[in-house]
Amino acid sequence: MLLRNLISRAGPDVVQTGRSLARWTEAPHGVRVHLEDRTTGEQQDDLHGELLVACDGINSVARAKLYPDEGSAVWGGTMMWRGVTDAARFLTGRSMAMAGTSAKKFVCYPMQDHGDGRMRINWIADLALPPDTDWDRQDWTREGRLSDFAPEFADWQFDWLNIPWMIQNAERIWEYPMVDRDPLPQWSFGRVTLLGDAAHAMYPIGSNGASQAILDARVLTRELMRHGRVPEALTAYEADRREAVNALILANRGDGPDKVLDEVAARAPDGFDAIEDVISDRELAEVAAEYKALAGFDVDALNARGPLIGM
Incomplete structure (x- = not known):
């Protein structure tokens, strides 16, 4: 929906995939943005605009160029595993649940009601890990392994929410270090x-x-x-x-x-x-x-x- 509305307002060429920011050059009345092919690194056509608003995420290329000595993101010692599961409706059907402590936490909330007593539920499982954990392997598309965290939640079954079942029956699981800057x-x-x-x-x-x-x-x-x-x-x-x-x-x-x-x-x-x-x-x-x-x-x-x- 967002993409369709953006294209309707700004034209079909407003979103260009497969490119990354190489650098920019500021002029008195605008900015020239130099792009490169995301895979090959080959230079692409330059773009010109009045302003450059860089919203390119936690690993921002623009931020790295403005602050070249900053280094990588800061890990707080917690790993998160995220998943989506079709499971039984819980509590009000619009409730968000948090269980555990900062060292071991489970959070879930519904995204869609299927109308048959089941809901599409988004969930996050957090675990505090040892300082020597290899957290910096994250590429934001890393699949998680049940064996790394599911045993810690094996007995977290309540009369209104079956957390072990929800974890075991997720469509897919993704692993994310809890990082910030x-x-x-x-x-x-x-x-x-x-x-x-x-x-x-x-x-x-x-x-x-x-x-x-x-x-x-x-x-x-x-x-x-x-x-x-x-x-x-x-x-x-x-x-x-x-x-x-x-x-x-x-x-x-x-x-x-x-x-x-x-x-x-x-x-x-x-x-x-x-x-x-x-x-x-x-x-x-x-x-x-x-x-x-x-x-x-x-x-x-x-x-x-x-x-x-x-x-």
């Missing part, structure tokens, strides 16, 4: 800026990988409408977003709102029958509200910023 002192350089993970890759807590990129795009759009397609728009966008998102990178290293799992485990090491006996609804709401405010998810605050149209 240190906060940057600057995103925008003349007519070039960073956006999304290229600017602020963080641990995938609170769905912030995608959410913060969306907020970036919203603010960048607003500033382009205010200032035009000029460097001042990029500077204003960064001034609005960078410090707030840098704080979120550091907060996610402290496990963000998921820290309640460790708090509950500390208060009830032998388990519990009802979560309300361990931590109150008020405490949970306070943790959630604090994180929503930090992440920019507070509904009233978002609505108060007003629409983009007409700015």
Whole structure:
């Protein structure tokens, strides 16, 4: 849907695959982007535009050229395995479940209701691993092995959720190290800026990988409408977003709102029958509200910023 709408607005050539950024050259009134074939490295046709917005992910080529001494992403010691499974509907059918602690955690939520009592469920299993683990083998398409993590969750079966069954019956499983990058002192350089993970890759807590990129795009759009397609728009966008998102990178290293799992485990090491006996609804709401405010998810605050149209 996104691709179709983009093409309808910007034309059929707006998306070009199989290319990568080689370098760019800034001119007084624009940027010339030099591309190369992603497989062969052969030089491709240059592109010219007024601004270059690099949103090329945690392994951003543009970021590496702006910060050549930064090196690889920072691993926090946790490996994640992700999968999708068609399984029985649980709780409300719209619930997100988190079980465990920061050292061993399982998260799942529904993506689609099949209408027959079964749902398409996305899940993530986290394990803290020894410091000498070979985490840097990730190419973002690495298939996971059940033997590496499934035994740790073998007895995680509840009357409302069968985690071992869900893991064993996944369509496919993918392995990802939990990595981020240190906060940057600057995103925008003349007519070039960073956006999304290229600017602020963080641990995938609170769905912030995608959410913060969306907020970036919203603010960048607003500033382009205010200032035009000029460097001042990029500077204003960064001034609005960078410090707030840098704080979120550091907060996610402290496990963000998921820290309640460790708090509950500390208060009830032998388990519990009802979560309300361990931590109150008020405490949970306070943790959630604090994180929503930090992440920019507070509904009233978002609505108060007003629409983009007409700015």
